[in-house]
Amino acid sequence: MKGVLLVNLGSPKSPTPEDVKPYLDEFLMDKYVIDVPFLLRALLVRGIILRKRPKESAHAYQQIWWDEGSPLIVISERMHKKVNKKVELPVSLAMRYGQPSIETGLQELADKGVTEVLLFPLYPQYAMASTLTILKLAEEIRAKKFPNMTITDVPAFYDKPDYIKVLANSIKSSLEGYNYDHLLFSYHGIPERHIRKTDVTKSHCKIDGSCCVTPSPAHKFCYRHQCYETTRLVVKELGIPEDKYSLTFQSRLSGDKWLEPYTDIEVNKMPEKGIKNLAVVTPAFVSDCLETLEEIAMRANEDFKEHGGENFMAIPCLNDSDPWIDVVVNWINEWAHAEKPVA
Structure with missing residues (x-):
């Protein structure tokens, strides 16, 4: 059975220093984001950046936080719901950092009997600190938790x-x-x-x-x-x-x-x-x-x-606009009815 996992960046649970700090720690300690040896990365992130940045970032988040929550999470959830209604396959949503996690998303699909996953990083352009880190983590989790599951990823769609x-x-x-x-x-x-x-x-x-x-x-x-x-x-x-x-x-x-x-x-x-x-x-x-x-x-x-x-x-991003949702749905359907990965 096939299913889809949409993956976006993620967000703190709330716009407070207490919730921003662990989010930033997970994000900045990612070796694909700050790509230096672990000890140097830990010194830089935990010894320097996290002393001031959580308070500064929390203030920034407070300026844009919606009543429903983090804009990125809310928009991603709206997108997820719209896509889910238009395709016959199970579709789950995950974040690279924070919740819902990629493991949670894969588990949700596995619980529905999904064995073939279309991993859909919501980034138009390929980068180590966005696309690659999603692909690497998803594969690590698959190998450890879901060995019978196969994953096909949607390549960067910058020029489609x-x-x-x-x-x-x-x-x-x-x-x-x-x-x-x-x-x-x-x-x-x-x-x-x-x-x-x-x-x-x-x-x-x-x-x-x-x-x-x-x-x-x-x-x-x-x-x-x-x-x-x-x-x-x-x-x-x-x-x-x-x-x-x-x-x-x-x-x-x-x-x-x-x-x-x-x-x-x-x-x-x-x-x-x-x-x-x-x-x-x-x-x-x-x-x-x-x-x-x-x-x-x-x-x-x-x-x-x-x-x-x-x-x-x-100018607003594409967000959950209907034309963008239709494009995403078409790509998913192409994969669902094809033997080869989305190109």
Whole structure:
């Protein structure tokens, strides 16, 4: 019997330092997120970051927390319910960090007699700190707890035509009636070394401005290439002039070289360049979360206006919109009725 496990990032139980701390500990102690030896990672996370970050992050979560709970969890649950109603297969929901866990999701499917699972990481672009960590943990749990279960994963869908179409239409709909000067594609940042670590050729990825547009097997696992490709395809679909959009990366940690250009720095420069009406879309996420609602819709908005900007629009993620749900349902049905994995 086949079944589906949708997996998103996760969230603290509540926007309090007491609940944010264990969530951050689980997240930042993941070797695919902070990819340094365990002792150094523990020293950095538990000896330094967790001394201040839980209080700061709790304050940020408090700014965006909904009455129903964490926006990411609530949106994921809504998506899960809609998908569940449209497919005949059992569908469960899990989070990489926090609850419900991946083990809980797999157990829920196993209890319904599922032996073949379509693992669906809700990330358009592939990255160590998102897709890979989900795949690795799911396989570890499967081998230990569910040895008779098989798992097929949905590959990064950054360039799938139906995803590009629904993303472009969502952006177009949001921009109706808004006379924007510039559209910014802001993607979650990752350390540059992650790009090199996921380079299957061990030589292609140089982050030099040309490697991402030079065909290579490395692109299957290159987050940077996939971000640029998503942007290129959406811009082409919408017919946006080259001088009216740009791409940046947000949410960096200090101490490492992360993908550039940085969202906050670029946003602050825009008003002096004559960009007074800015729209920002965040295609690294399919669900609105702390990084989109607080970092972009609140902080970037405020910074933009403090530097002379006039109007700022944060374009919502796809969330549980019906067109996006239909795309997800179609992919699931393709897998359910095919002998081979989703391509």
